[in-house]
Amino acid sequence: MLSIWIQNAVSGVAIGLLYGLIGLGVVLFFQTTNLLNFAHISSAMLGAYLCYMFNVTLHLPFVLAMILAIILVACYGLLLKRFVYEPLAKREGGRLEFIIATMMLSVFLLNAVIVLWGGVPKPFPNVFGDPAKPLIIGSVAIQTHSLWVLAYVTVFVIALQSFFTKTMTGKSLRAVAQNQGAARLMGIDVEKMLTISFMLSTGITALAGILLAPAYFVSLDLGGGIIGIKGFAAAVVGRMNKPYVALLGGVLIGLAENFVVLYASSVYRDVITFAFLILFLVVRKKAEA
Amino acid sequence: MKKMNRKSVIMLVILAAFLAIPLVDSNQYHIYMLDRALLNAMIASGLVALTGLAGQMSLGHAAFYGIGAYASAIVTKTFGVPVIVGVISAAVLCLVIGMLLSIPSFKLSGFYLSLVTISFGNIVWTVIVNWYSLTGGSLGLLGIQPIRIAGRAITRTEFFYLAAAVLALIYFVTTRMARSYIGRGLRAVRDDEMAAETAGIDTKRLKLLVFSLSAIYAGIAGALYAHLSTFLSPESFVQAESANFVAMSVVGGIRHMLGGTIGGLVVTMIPEFLRVKGWEIYYLMGSSLAILVLVIMLPNGLAPSFEKFIDRLAGIDRKNGKRQVK
Amino acid sequence: MAILKTENLTRRFGGLVAVNNLSFEIPEGKITGLIGPNGSGKSTTINLISGVLPASSGSVEYMGKKITGFAPHMVARMGISRTYQQIRLFEKMTVLENVYVARNLMYKSNLADVLIGSKRLSSEDKANEKKAMELLELVGLADKADELPKNLPYGYRRFLEIARALATEPKLLLLDEPAAGMNRDEFMEVMDLVRRLRAMDISVLLVEHTMEFVEAVVDHVVVLNFGQKLAEGTFAQIEKDPQVIEAYLGKEEL
Numbered sequence: 001m002l003s004i005w006i007q008n009a010v011s012g013v014a015i016g017l018l019y020g021l022i023g024l025g026v027v028l029f030f031q032t033t034n035l036l037n038f039a040h041i042s043s044a045m046l047g048a049y050l051c052y053m054f055n056v057t058l059h060l061p062f063v064l065a066m067i068l069a070i071i072l073v074a075c076y077g078l079l080l081k082r083f084v085y086e087p088l089a090k091r092e093g094g095r096l097e098f099i100i101a102t103m104m105l106s107v108f109l110l111n112a113v114i115v116l117w118g119g120v121p122k123p124f125p126n127v128f129g130d131p132a133k134p135l136i137i138g139s140v141a142i143q144t145h146s147l148w149v150l151a152y153v154t155v156f157v158i159a160l161q162s163f164f165t166k167t168m169t170g171k172s173l174r175a176v177a178q179n180q181g182a183a184r185l186m187g188i189d190v191e192k193m194l195t196i197s198f199m200l201s202t203g204i205t206a207l208a209g210i211l212l213a214p215a216y217f218v219s220l221d222l223g224g225g226i227i228g229i230k231g232f233a234a235a236v237v238g239r240m241n242k243p244y245v246a247l248l249g250g251v252l253i254g255l256a257e258n259f260v261v262l263y264a265s266s267v268y269r270d271v272i273t274f275a276f277l278i279l280f281l282v283v284r285k286k287a288e289a
Numbered sequence: 290m291k292k293m294n295r296k297s298v299i300m301l302v303i304l305a306a307f308l309a310i311p312l313v314d315s316n317q318y319h320i321y322m323l324d325r326a327l328l329n330a331m332i333a334s335g336l337v338a339l340t341g342l343a344g345q346m347s348l349g350h351a352a353f354y355g356i357g358a359y360a361s362a363i364v365t366k367t368f369g370v371p372v373i374v375g376v377i378s379a380a381v382l383c384l385v386i387g388m389l390l391s392i393p394s395f396k397l398s399g400f401y402l403s404l405v406t407i408s409f410g411n412i413v414w415t416v417i418v419n420w421y422s423l424t425g426g427s428l429g430l431l432g433i434q435p436i437r438i439a440g441r442a443i444t445r446t447e448f449f450y451l452a453a454a455v456l457a458l459i460y461f462v463t464t465r466m467a468r469s470y471i472g473r474g475l476r477a478v479r480d481d482e483m484a485a486e487t488a489g490i491d492t493k494r495l496k497l498l499v500f501s502l503s504a505i506y507a508g509i510a511g512a513l514y515a516h517l518s519t520f521l522s523p524e525s526f527v528q529a530e531s532a533n534f535v536a537m538s539v540v541g542g543i544r545h546m547l548g549g550t551i552g553g554l555v556v557t558m559i560p561e562f563l564r565v566k567g568w569e570i571y572y573l574m575g576s577s578l579a580i581l582v583l584v585i586m587l588p589n590g591l592a593p594s595f596e597k598f599i600d601r602l603a604g605i606d607r608k609n610g611k612r613q614v615k
Numbered sequence: 616m617a618i619l620k621t622e623n624l625t626r627r628f629g630g631l632v633a634v635n636n637l638s639f640e641i642p643e644g645k646i647t648g649l650i651g652p653n654g655s656g657k658s659t660t661i662n663l664i665s666g667v668l669p670a671s672s673g674s675v676e677y678m679g680k681k682i683t684g685f686a687p688h689m690v691a692r693m694g695i696s697r698t699y700q701q702i703r704l705f706e707k708m709t710v711l712e713n714v715y716v717a718r719n720l721m722y723k724s725n726l727a728d729v730l731i732g733s734k735r736l737s738s739e740d741k742a743n744e745k746k747a748m749e750l751l752e753l754v755g756l757a758d759k760a761d762e763l764p765k766n767l768p769y770g771y772r773r774f775l776e777i778a779r780a781l782a783t784e785p786k787l788l789l790l791d792e793p794a795a796g797m798n799r800d801e802f803m804e805v806m807d808l809v810r811r812l813r814a815m816d817i818s819v820l821l822v823e824h825t826m827e828f829v830e831a832v833v834d835h836v837v838v839l840n841f842g843q844k845l846a847e848g849t850f851a852q853i854e855k856d857p858q859v860i861e862a863y864l865g866k867e868e869l
Binding site: 233274278 | 346407532543581584
């Protein structure tokens with residue numbers, strides 16, 4: 001019994017960290033731009049497919065494939081800012097228009113992926129360990145994938161934190177997130193910071209997508225709605241302005257999901273996300289009353 | 290005065306031309322798509338009122354479309370009543386649920402409200418799929434009765450005129466409301482809710498009104514859809530459809546009275562035009578790209594440009610700064 | 616006779632007590648100033664009276680009736696209007712519409728009247744539109760009726776807000792720093808407008824930082840510090856109060 005608990009807890013935390021990573025990307029983006037990108041999750045899908053292409057189709061070493069994929073998706077973030085955000089801002093399109101534009105973009109990307117790679121899910125190479133050969137500790141079987149995720153996310157968070165506290169760019173980003181007007185007066189190139197925000201949030205999500213692929217396959221599910229909503233739910237737990245709380249929120253969702261499937265039925269797995277959402281939205285408002 | 294009359298005449302000519310399409314084009318598939326387009330226009334019109342006029346987000350409106358559809362289907366199948374009773378039940382049910390959905394809007398707005406509406410849409414869809422005994426679940430609901438006249442089922446062309454009449458009624462109601470003190474109150478809620486409250490405007494009551502109204506429009510459209518198609522599947526009411534409806538209202542013109550109609554027609558028909566060319570694989574890509582480009586290039590939608598075009602035809606010269614209908 | 620009375624009015628934000636057991640009265644038909652250093656709870660008090668913020672404890676009594684906990688639109692309907700420190704206008708509506716919409720609470724017509732276009736509705740519309748124009752004339756905005764607020768000079772945006780506040784026919788008007796951000800001419804006009812309000816039998820609670828304004832206009836002053844009442848009296852009296860001077864020590868305005 002305990003061993004099942006531990007197994008579920010570990011895999012729940014691992015997947016949850018990835019939801020949280022997506023949520024972290026949403027929070028970072030929202031803090032600087034005050035906007036919601038409904039094509040956010042498409043970056044995860046693109047990251048996974050590109051990594052697959054570099055590694056499996058073009059036979060590049062995995063780490064290189066992963067890095068290339070993330071860089072490419074970050075460049076997509078740049079294009080997103082240039083061709084969607086800027087024209088809308090120029091024409092005084094507001095948040096609603098950006099939401100709709102990014103929604104359509106996500107449909108477009110989904111279909112583009114089908115055209116380029118076909119709609120059949122592809123298995124991810126076993127770089128994170130063979131799911132059929134978990135690590136056995138006593139009576140507990142732990143997927144090595146979970147351990148890799150823990151490792152990657154830990155390293156990433158440390159790197160991110162150093163970036164924000166020790167580099168000029170990182171500090172400038174934080175300034176822009178807190179007060180755009182004041183940052184501009186301080187001489188910070190706000191437009192450049194916004195571009196970096198776009199690239200950062202798409203890049204982070206691409207990483208999450210690559211790490212999620214072993215569990216969800218290299219498939220359209222990655223770009224579909226529900227994982228994206230989980231990312232948004234994690235961001236809401238993080239009150240839209242606390243990136244690391246969003247990470248934690250994702251973990252809570254991942255854990256809750258696993259235990260709901262364990263004790264109730266898998267039908268309700270996704271309902272958990274909505275329950276979280278509504279709960280935190282209501283609680284958030286009560287706390288501000 | 291004469292110029293305003295000229296504009297009305299031009300609009301009437303365009304309307305007449307549109308209404309004449311089924312008499313000229315006998316392709317049943319085309320007429321079916323027009324029928325669908327008119328139904329979508331009803332839903333989009335509700336979203337124009339909700340989001341453009343009152344500033345409230347709803348990214349889960351397919352839920353009302355579905356509730357209306359299944360309600361009418363189930364009521365007419367179970368009790369053998371005529372379609373009109375089914376449509377009315379659909380409207381009443383959507384009125385109530387619409388009022389319930391307005392409650393989160395009392396405390397939440399923008400992003401947070403959109404998340405609640407997305408959750409609402411997904412929950413309704415999950416219920417539809419899982420309540421097998423009532424809705425047939427993923428297998429769908431068959432054998433819904435079509436609308437009848439003179440003892441026979443109406444043709445798609447006749448449905449076209451019925452739907453056009455319903456849409457006209459919806460346009461009339463929405464426009465009347467938008468131009469009245471109620472419309473002004475809704476716009477105040479949109480522009481600054483707190484200031485509206487302290488100016489004596491009951492913002493809660495207005496939100497109740499506009500949420501229910503937009504829900505009723507979608508519910509009626511859903512009910513009509515059920516009897517047009519005689520078959521319902523949960524696939525028609527997924528999250529992507531909600532996004533589609535909002536896209537229609539934005540592409541058409543979120544702050545324009547004709548936005549719902551133009552958006553419903555254009556967005557429904559775009560994929561059809563792309564499908565014909567023999568580039569089948571790409572038509573979904575193409576249509577989403579087309580809408581994306583439209584939203585970016587014309588954030589205020591097609592309706593304002595359309596109206597400007599008509600003004601020019603009518604010789605009306607508006608100084609810049611003349612605002613849209615709202 | 617007091618038109619408004621607060622009794623032990625308190626508002627907490629977590630650990631911070633923004634307004635602390637505040638009891639004061641606003642005499643009817645007079646202009647009362649509410650002053651105090653930054654953060655002393657002036658805006659919060661206005662928010663509490665207008666119903667925008669719920670009170671943590673204590674009460675607000677208007678014309679003998681307890682209105683604590685009333686929704687803001689109910690407070691407005693009872694006859695209390697307000698403006699905002701940062702000016703909150705309906706930016707996508709015209710100048711006229713901004714005032715016109717504040718007449719909504721006067722309507723007896725309902726949705727049915729709207730749908731059938733009844734005579735009652737059209738006569739109410741005409742009357743309310745006329746009243747809105749009159750208010751625009753009062754503040755000197757009649758010629759800009761079809762403009763958008765963003766095209767108005769800053770001072771006139773404030774006047775528009777005041778016109779809107781008057782549209783609900785209040786007996787008590789709460790003005791939150793009406794002179795903030797004004798140039799010299801606009802400043803004189805606002806002062807003049809506030810004096811005219813008293814002549815219209817409207818009681819005023821005026822939150823202001825500019826002492827010149829307060830001194831010239833008010834009949835009665837309440838001084839706040841740290842959410843509590845520090846002193847009360849005529850301007851001449853509180854001006855000499857040592858506690859008031861100490862609270863303002865270092866601030867140039869007194």
